[in-house]
Amino acid sequence: MGNETMKFPDSMPEEPILNTAGNRGFKWYSNWQQELLCCSRCGWVGTVGLDDLEDPSACGASIECPQCHKRIGEVLFPNLRDAEEAAAQGNEEAIRELPKFREQLAHAQARIDRFKQEKIESVNQLPELDGEMLGFTWDIVDAAGDKYQVIRLGDAELWRELAFFDNIPRFNQVKELLRKKYGSRFKMLKPTEASQEWLCGDNAGKLFRLECT
Numbered sequence: 001m002g003n004e005t006m007k008f009p010d011s012m013p014e015e016p017i018l019n020t021a022g023n024r025g026f027k028w029y030s031n032w033q034q035e036l037l038c039c040s041r042c043g044w045v046g047t048v049g050l051d052d053l054e055d056p057s058a059c060g061a062s063i064e065c066p067q068c069h070k071r072i073g074e075v076l077f078p079n080l081r082d083a084e085e086a087a088a089q090g091n092e093e094a095i096r097e098l099p100k101f102r103e104q105l106a107h108a109q110a111r112i113d114r115f116k117q118e119k120i121e122s123v124n125q126l127p128e129l130d131g132e133m134l135g136f137t138w139d140i141v142d143a144a145g146d147k148y149q150v151i152r153l154g155d156a157e158l159w160r161e162l163a164f165f166d167n168i169p170r171f172n173q174v175k176e177l178l179r180k181k182y183g184s185r186f187k188m189l190k191p192t193e194a195s196q197e198w199l200c201g202d203n204a205g206k207l208f209r210l211e212c213t
């Protein structure tokens with residue numbers, strides 16, 4: 001591993017881009033796995049790798065001290081521009097991953113476009129229903145290799161549209177449409193147990209605060 005840095009003579013030395021309480025922030029396509037890091041709590045000094053990354057978020061992941069688990073830095077996940085820049089500078093990992101990255105983004109964009117076309121937008125798309133107390137369920141189902149959120153009344157399916165992970169705002173939009181359409185007869189929109197992880201991004205706190213009525 002010691003000669004790894006020699007492969008990228010043109011790459012910039014990694015610059016701290018975040019510096020909170022002594023933590024160091026690294027770009028994904030940098031030599032963060034060759035950098036000697038020091039833990040200010042237990043004095044550990046060494047290099048870290050993928051196994052030392054914890055608490056991944058949409059932006060990045062924390063580097064934990066392998067000895068005492070203090071957070072000693074952060075690695076930021078790349079966006080397309082980061083990957084393109086790193087590839088242009090000769091970073092082999094970026095060059096290898098760029099086609100797949102572009103493909104994933106194209107796939108994600110295609111899903112968003114399809115969602116926009118198929119999503120429920122207007123109360124006019126909802127059927128007339130009998131009943132004084134309408135309790136709806138929100139479910140997540142797999143179909144044709146994709147995930148859909150399905151709104152049901154009892155066993156009857158009212159609507160299905162593509163689902164996105166961790167998307168409570170959409171739940172609330174659909175709930176408001178149901179309330180608008182059915183007025184005081186709308187009783188609740190309740191997520192099924194199977195849909196909860198997708199809906200709340202595996203965050204129990206969000207689930208607890210979710211209002212079904």
Ligand SMILES: [Zn+2]
Nearest residue numbers: 039042065068
């Ligand atoms: Zn430590």
